[in-house]
Amino acid sequence: MNDPLYNPPVFRQLSAPELAARKRRNVWIAIGLVAFMVLLFTTTFLRMMHNQADARAHQSAPVGSIDR
Numbered sequence: 308m309n310d311p312l313y314n315p316p317v318f319r320q321l322s323a324p325e326l327a328a329r330k331r332r333n334v335w336i337a338i339g340l341v342a343f344m345v346l347l348f349t350t351t352f353l354r355m356m357h358n359q360a361d362a363r364a365h366q367s368a369p370v371g372s373i374d375r
Contacts (some may be wrong), residue, residue: 318361
């Protein structure tokens with residue numbers, strides 16, 4: 308670009324402790340994300356199993372039966 312008003316962004320170099328802190332932060336974010344995904348998968352799987360058990364119980368019930 309030959310635009311005289313264009314100023315390219317200037318990025319500062321991170322120091323070693325700042326890079327280490329960024330890496331630690333990224334690792335903890337990744338661990339949290341994986342834990343959240345496992346929680347969602349487990350919850351979904353358990354709810355599906357519960358719904359299948361209910362469906363089987365309702366299929367085996369005789370039609371027109373009265374529970375008293």
